[in-house]
Amino acid sequence: MERYDLVVVGAGPSGLSAAIEAAKCGLTVVVFDENSRPGGQLFKQIHKFFGSKEHNAKIRGFRIGENLLKEASACGVKVILNATVIGLFRQREVTVRIGNEIVHVKGDAILIATGASENMVPFPGWTLPGVIGAGAAQTMMNLHHIKPGKRILMLGTGNVGLVVSYQLLQAGCELAALVDAAPRVGGYGVHAAKVARCSVPFYLSHTIVRAEGEEFVTGVVIAEVDHSFKPIPGTEKHFEVDTICLAVGLSPMSQLCKMAGCEMTQAPTGYAPVCDKTGQTSLPGVYVAGDVSGIEEASSAMIEGRIAGAAVAERLGFLGAAERDERLKQYEAALSSLRKGMFAPENRGKAPKKTEEGLPISMNLLQKGYMDEAELEAYPGMIHMPGLHPVIECTQNIPCNPCQDACPRGCIKIGADLTALPSVDVSKSCSGCGMCVASCSGQAIFLVNEDVGEGFAEVTMPYEFLPLPRPGERGMALDRSGTPVCPCEVVSLRSAPAFDQTNLLTIRVPAQMAGRARQYRVGGAV
Amino acid sequence: MTNTADVIIVGGGIIGNATAYYLAKKGVSVIVLEGSDYIGNGGSSRNGGGVRQSGRDKRELPIAIWGIQTIWPWLSEELGVDCEYYQKGNLRLGKTEQHLKTLQALTDNAKSCGLDVSMITGDTAREICPYLTHEVIGASWCPTDGHANPMVTTLAFYRRARQLGVRFFTGARVTEVKKLGGRAREVVTCEGDRFEGATIILAAGYGSRAIANTVGIDVPMSQQIDEALVTEAQPPMFWQMLGTAAADFYGHQTQHGSFVFGGASGIEDFLEETEGIPPTNSLTSSAVCRGIMGYFPALREAKIVRTWSGWLDICADKVPVISPVCEVPGLILACGFSGHGFGIGPAVGKLLSQLAVGDQPEVDLHALRYDRFKANK
Amino acid sequence: MSKLYSRNEDIGEFVPAPDDDLIICRCEEITKGEIRRAVHDGMRTITEVRRFLRAGMGLCQGQTCGRLVQGIISRELNMQPANLTPAPSRAPMRPIEMYVLGDEKEGGVPND
DSSP states (O other), X not given: OEEEXXXXXXXXXXXXXXXXXXXXXXXXEEEEOSSSSXXXXXXXXXXXXXXXXXXXXXXXXXXXXHHHXXXXXXXXXXXXXXXXXXXXXXXGEEEEEETTEEEXXXXXXXXXXXXXXXXXXXXXXXXXXXXXXXXXHHIIIIITOOOSOSEEEEEOOSXXXXXXXXXXXXXXXXXXXXXXXXXXOOSOHXXXXXXXXXXXXXXXXXXXXXXXXXXXXXXEEEEEBOTTSXXXXXXXXXXXXXXXXXXXXXXXXXXXXXXXXXXXXXXXXXXXXXXXXXOBOSSTXXXXXXXXXXXXXXXXXXXXXXXXXXXXXXXXXXXXXHHHHHHHHHHHHHHHHHTOSTTSGGGTTOOOSBOTTSOBOOHHHHHHSSOOHHHHTTSTTOOOOSSEEEEEOOOSOXXXXXXXXXXXXXXXXXXXXXXXXXXXXXTSOOOOOOXXXXXXXXXXXXXXXXXXXXXXXXXXXXXXXXXXXXXXXXXXXXXXXXXXXXXEEEEEEEOOGGGTTOEEXXXXXXXXXXXXXXXXXXXXXX | OOOEEEEEEEOOSHHHHHHHHHHHHTTOOEEEEOSSSSTTOSGGGSSOOEEOOTTOOTTTHHHHHHHHHHTHHHHHHHHTSOOOOBOOOEEEEEOSHHHHHXXXXXXXHHHHTTOOOXXXXXXXXXXXXXXXXXXXXXXXXXXXXXEOOHHHHHHHHHHHHHHTTOEEEESOOEEEEEEETTEEEEEEETTOOEEEEEEEEEOOTTHHHHHHHTTTOOOOEEEEEEEEEEEOOOOOOOOOEEEETTOSEEEEEOTTSOEEEEEOOSOGGGOOOOSSSOOOOTTHHHHHHHHHHTTOGGGTTOEEEEXXXXXXXXXXXXXXXXXXXXXXXXXXXXXXXXXXXXXXXHHHHHHHHHHHTTOOOSSOOGGGOTTOOOXXX | OOOOEETTOOOOXXXXXXXXXXXXXXXXXXXXXHHHHHHHXXXXXXXXXXXXXXXXXXXXXXXXXXXXXHHHHHHHHTSOGGGSXXXXXXXXXXXXXXXXHTOBOSSSXXXX
C-alpha cells in the first residue's frame, strides 16, 4: 500500500499549514480535499483578516489561500483535489475516492483538518428553497459569482452573519434585516457597524417565526423573543424577501475522527475529538487542527496546523525535540495572542460591560449595530483637532493591530497588547496618506478634516462598493445608522495597490456633519 | 429503587425485550439489564433483518416455522408499531453448477423438515425478481420467508414491555451471577449494583459466556464480526430476502427504500477484538459492493450512505443454546444465536417466557440444551 | 464508561405542541412531534431515536439534524444537550456509488 509520512485530510488553512510545516522538515506529505478547489473557506473570504503581521492581518482571505498553496507546492506537498476521504481505519489507513476509484493509502501520521459545517435552525418553512446557510451564500457569491437572492434576511449576528451580510451588499443584494435571538450582536462591533451604516436594520432579541411561500421563499415573519427565547405575540414583523440566510453557528465536521475511534468530547466550541496541545487525538499518530477541533477563526487554524505539523515532524524523527519545542513556543505565543480580548474562546457567552481600558461597552453597538457620536467621544481613537486627522471607531478589545504599523508617522498606537484599543497621538501630524484607513480590516478608521473652509468638512472613508464614485459626483452622506443626513460631493477617490481594493472615498459635507457622515450613497434622493 | 423482580433478564436485545414483553403480559414482574447505554445495541440492531426458515439447521427450524406461523404476521398490530414485516419469500441464488449443488443440499434438508422450499430455474427467479442478472442459473425459493426491520422490532418490544411495567436499566453491565441457597438468584453489575430474581435469563450474546462462567457453566462460543452496508433510498424494486450460494452477500430492500446488504471480505475470523462501537474494515464494503453488482447490475449507481458492523455470537455447532441450566436452578440461557437470531427472536422470547414461569414451551427445545456439546469420538 | 440509567423515570405525559409537525430530519422527513413522542415511548438516546424513527439515517447521515434532534430530546428529558452522546459516525463519509466503492485501484495516488 502506498504510504506517506503524513496524510492530511482537508486542504483548508490548517491542513495546508500543517502540510507546509511538515514538508519543510522533510516529510513526504499528501493532502486530500473533496472540493475541486483547495483552500477550504479561505477562497470565499474576500475580506481582510484581523490579527497582527504574523497572523496575515490586513490580507484578504483568498490571498492568504493563494500564498499557502504556493508555499505548499514549493516545498513538495502533493495536494490532491476532488479526493474524498471516505474512511479512516486501523493502522492509519485511509480510503479515498479519487475520480471513480477507491485508493487505499497509509500515513505514519494522519492530520484531520476537515473544518466545520453550518448549523441550521428549524422554523415553519425552513425547508423551502431560498433558506440557505450564510456559508452557502458566500460560496455562491464569491466562488461562483451568483447572487443568492435579490432581497435577503440574515439570521445571526456572529462574525459570519455580519461579514456575509456586508458581502451580500457588496454583491448588490438588498438586505432587509439582520436578526438575532440573542440580545446582543455576537460578532465584532466593527463588522456590525459597517453593515449598519449601509442602512441595514438590526433586530436583536428577535427570531424567525416562519418563512412564507409555497414553492420558494416569498417572505419572512420575525418576532421579538422573551427571556426563554419564545416569540412574544403581537411583536411580529413581516419582510418581503426571496432569501433567508442562516448564520447560526458552525459545528466541527468531526465525523471522520469519530468514525476512526477518537475519543470525543462536547465542548462549547462543538463536538470534537479530545486532543493534546499539539492536536494529537486519543489515537496515536492521528492529529486534528482547525475548526474540526473546535470552532475558531481561520487565523488560529493556520497556527494550529503549524503546531501539528511540527509535532508530527518530531514524532517521526524529522525534527529534534528541542527544535520542536522552540517552534511550539513561538506558535503557541502567536495563538494565545489571538485568543485574547472580549471575543476569546473562554469569554464565549459572556457579556463584558467594560473594555480592558475600563471604558463602557456601547449598548447601542450591541443592540443596533452602531454607536452614537456622543458615546464614541470616550474612546482613545476619537479625537478632534485642527487639520486632517484619523478618527478610529474601534471600541472593543479585539486582537488586531495593522493600523499601528500602517501610519508612517506613528500617529496610531496600540502597544504590545494586541487587543488594546488604538489611540491617536495628537502630537504627530497626519499626512493624509490613508494607509491606516485601508489597513483597518474592520473599516473603522476615517480621516476627518473638520474645517476645510466655507463651513465644510471632509470625511475620508474606506469604500468597497462598485461602481466607484467619481470626483465631483453628488450623493447623500449617511450616518452610522445608514440614515441620510445631508447631500454631499465626492472630492476624491483614491485607489492604490497598497490599499488592496479598499478605496479611499473623500466627501465634502457641511462642517457640523464631520462627526456624523460615515457612508456615501450614490444619488440624491432620500 | 427496588432491585427485585420475579425475573431478571440480562441483555436488552431482541431476545431480552421480547421475553420481557411476553412475561409482562403474563403479569410477571421483570427487570431488564442492558450493559451498553442503548437498548438493542448488539446483534439486534446489527443484522440483515431476515425472517427466514430456509437455510436453518433442523434443530432450530421448528422455532422459525412456529414464529412465522403464529407471531410475525400479527406482530406490528400487537406491539402498536410497524415492524416492517414482509413475507415475500427468500431467494438463494446460484451462478454455477457447484452453487446449484449447494442449494440442492439446503433445499433437500429443508424439505425433509416439511418446509416449502424448491429449486427454481434462473428464469423463474427472474420472474420473481426481474432485476437479477442473467448469470443466475438457478435458485432455491422459500415463499414463506421474509424480512422485517430489526431495530424497530427490538425497540417496539421494548416500548410495549416498558408500557406494561417492565423495568429497564441501561449501563448495567452484569459481571456475575450469584447463587443463594443453591439457586441462581442475584446478578451483580460492574459497578456493584445487585439485582435479585427467582429466575435469571442470560440473553447477552457473547457476553453471556463470561457471566455464565461465574456459576461454572460454559457455552462454547466465539465472536465474529459481520459487516453491512446501506444504500440511499431507491424506488421500490423487490421485497424478497436474498442470499447467494457463494455467500458473497445477503440482504433486502427496506420499506423506506434503502437496501441493506451484509457480507464479508474473508478476513472476518481474524479481526482483533476492540472496545466500543464494532469497527468496520477498509476492505469489506468494497467486496460486498462487487458481490451485489455481480447479481444486481441495476444497483451499480445506488449510493452507499453508511456501513456498519456488529459482533456475532457463534456457537460451536452454529445453533443457539436456549435452555434452563439444571445444574444451576433458576438460570436460563439464551445465547449463541450464531448470526441468525433476529428472525426467531420473537418466538424465542415467547418460549423463554414459558420456560421462565415453568410452563412446557410450545416448541420442543431439547435439541438446544446447554449440555449438548460432546466430543465426536 | 456507561452509567446505570433507569429507563422508567417519569417524564410526564406527552403533551402535543403547535410545532409538532415541524420537519427536523429533512432526509427522512421526521417531525419534531415524532421525536418527542419517541422519547415518551422510552427512547432516551439519540441512537435509539435514530433507530426507531430513522431521524439522521438519510443521505446526510444527520449532518444537518443531529444537533436539532439532540436539542429536542434533551429538552424533553430536561437535561443538558451535552449529556446526550451524538450518534456514531460510519464510513463512507460521503455517499458513494456502489460501482465506485467496488472499484479499488491498485497502487497509490495518481500523479496529477
